[in-house]
Amino acid sequence: xxxxxxxxxxxxxxxxxxxxxxxxxxxxxxxxxxxxxxxxxxxxxxxxxxxxxxxxxxxxxxxxxxxxxxxxxxxxxxxxxxxxxxxxxxxxxxxxxxxxxxxxxxxxxxxxxxxxxxxxxxxxxxxxxxxxxxxxxxxxxxxxxxxxxxxxxxxxxxxxxxxxxxxxxxxxxxxxxxxxxxxxxxxxxxxxxxxxxxxxxxxxxxxxxxxxxxxxxxxxxxxxxxxxxxxxxxxxxxxxxxxxxxxxxxxxxxxxxxxxxxxxxxxxxxxxxxxxxxxxxxxxxxxxxxxxxxxxxxxxxxxxxxxxxxxxxxxxxxxxxxxxxxxxxxxxxxxxxxxxxxxxxxxxxx
Numbered sequence: 190x191x192x193x194x195x196x197x198x199x200x201x202x203x204x205x206x207x208x209x210x211x212x213x214x215x216x217x218x219x220x221x222x223x224x225x226x227x228x229x230x231x232x233x234x235x236x237x238x239x240x241x242x243x244x245x246x247x248x249x250x251x252x253x254x255x256x257x258x259x260x261x262x263x264x265x266x267x268x269x270x271x272x273x274x275x276x277x278x279x280x281x282x283x284x285x286x287x288x289x290x291x292x293x294x295x296x297x298x299x300x301x302x303x304x305x306x307x308x309x310x311x312x313x314x315x316x317x318x319x320x321x322x323x324x325x326x327x328x329x330x331x332x333x334x335x336x337x338x339x340x341x342x343x344x345x346x347x348x349x350x351x352x353x354x355x356x357x358x359x360x361x362x363x364x365x366x367x368x369x370x371x372x373x374x375x376x377x378x379x380x381x382x383x384x385x386x387x388x389x390x391x392x393x394x395x396x397x398x399x400x401x402x403x404x405x406x407x408x409x410x411x412x413x414x415x416x417x418x419x420x421x422x423x424x425x426x427x428x429x430x431x432x433x434x435x436x437x438x439x440x441x442x443x444x445x446x447x448x449x450x451x452x453x454x455x456x457x458x459x460x461x462x463x464x465x466x467x468x469x470x471x472x473x474x475x476x477x478x479x480x481x482x483x484x485x486x487x488x489x490x491x492x493x494x495x496x497x498x499x500x501x502x503x504x505x506x507x508x509x510x511x512x513x514x515x516x517x518x519x520x521x522x523x524x525x526x527x528x529x530x531x532x533x534x535x536x537x538x539x
Contacts, residue, residue: 192241192535195233195250197300197415198424200506201241201535206249211256213273213326213362219251220360221333231535232360234275234302237415238309240424242506242536253304255362258284266370269323274304274361278311286397290368291376292321295383297401298408300415300425304361308352309531310345314404315379319345323365330358347450347465348429348531375400382407411494420491423499424532427513428468431526435462441524446470468520468528469496475519488512506537513539 192201210216223230229248233239255275262269268290272281282297295314305311306318307325322340329336344351351357369376374394378384384391386403405414412420432450441447446467452460472495482489487504489512491497498509498516517528517539530539 190250192236192239192246192250193243195252196236196239196241196424197422198240198509198532199422199500200243200504200509201239201246202243202506203245204250205245205247207252208249209252209254210275211254213255216251216253216255216274216360216362217328217335220328220330223249223251224330224333234305235277235300237300238305238424238532240506240509240532240534240537244536246535253302261365267367268370269365269367271326271363271365272303273363274302276303277301278303278306282401285368286401289370289373289397291371291374291397292316292368293318293366294375294397294400295378295380295404297404298414303364307340307343307345307364308350308361310348310350310353312348314383314407316376317347318366321366321368323367325361325365326363327357328360328362330360335362347432371397373397412491412497412499413494419501420493420497420499422501423491423497426468426496426531427498428472428496428516428528429531430468431466431471431528432463433466433526435464437525438464438466441466442474445474466526469494471520471524471526471528472496472516475516475523477516477519483512483515484508490516506535510534510537510539 190204190207193199208219210219232251234253253275255273258270258272261271278299278301281303282293286294295316299311307322310317310319324337324339327336327338373396375397377392378389387395389395408414412418415421438447447464450463450465453463455461479495480492487501488508489499489501491499498512520526520528
């Protein structure tokens with residue numbers, strides 16, 4: 190088995206060992222065994238956020254195949270749902286929409302597993318997991334004990350968490366979300382493009398099914414839904430949108446998109462006003478167009494969205510990394526902004 194068989198980018202070398210966990214107990218036992226032996230290993234769910242080297246991987250790939258979700262608590266206006274880490278994220282979204290529960294409908298079509306959602310603090314079209322996350326069931330690598338971590342314990346930020354940053358190490362076994370009962374209506378729409386596609390204004394609510402359908406259509410138009418579209422052979426958005434200080438925005442062209450972000454805490458305990466930039470806009474204005482490629486052309490910028498790097502056929506992990514490095518250099522040279530990769534890199538550096 191190769192990592193290319195387990196990742197949506199379809200790159201990666203031979204795996205020395207593969208363990209598939211179909212229950213939380215199997216996952217916990219396998220993880221504990223790997224930690225105790227000091228073996229090299231990676232954990233994979235849907236493989237949609239991993240880009241790997243084509244060199245052989247000498248360790249173990251722990252494949253999360255745990256499935257299912259259950260209602261833990263229900264009131265007149267809300268419901269708490271627990272989903273197993275290996276459950277497909279979009280299946281959870283589809284279920285919530287079908288039952289009339291709002292809070293994650295704008296994240297329809299995001300590939301990958303439920304367990305990865307809080308690690309990455311995934312988000313799209315004005316929603317992110319941090320807004321509905323209650324807690325995770327977490328197997329600590331330090332104590333090898335299962336504990337319940339509240340959302341606040343995860344230090345969730347834009348596409349980041351204490352788990353992703355490494356201050357917490359362990360395995361997510363399940364995820365609890367608190368969703369609203371909304372008579373089939375969505376949460377207030379925050380994202381302009383989504384509102385326009387629905388013929389609505391930001392702040393309006395629309396039927397959950399309509400919001401899900403519009404989000405899937407928007408994502409498909411950008412090659413961001415797993416399908417037979419060649420542009421979907423990717424890891425989704427390859428770079429996160431940069432967060433910069435208000436002072437830095439003055440160095441950018443006036444038409445550069447910028448959006449208010451959560452304030453950054455300074456060393457003295459104070460806060461600095463922060464803004465989120467559009468990585469796609471920076472890439473395009475740095476002269477990199479849709480479909481751009483280097484060398485063999487097997488790794489290319491998506492023909493639909495400059496934020497994605499695609500495998501057009503037979504690309505190696507190093508070719509993907511080389512293109513990513515080139516994009517970084519162009520944007521840094523043009524704007525002084527260092528783009529940060531969103532996918533997890535295995536055996537690669539950019």
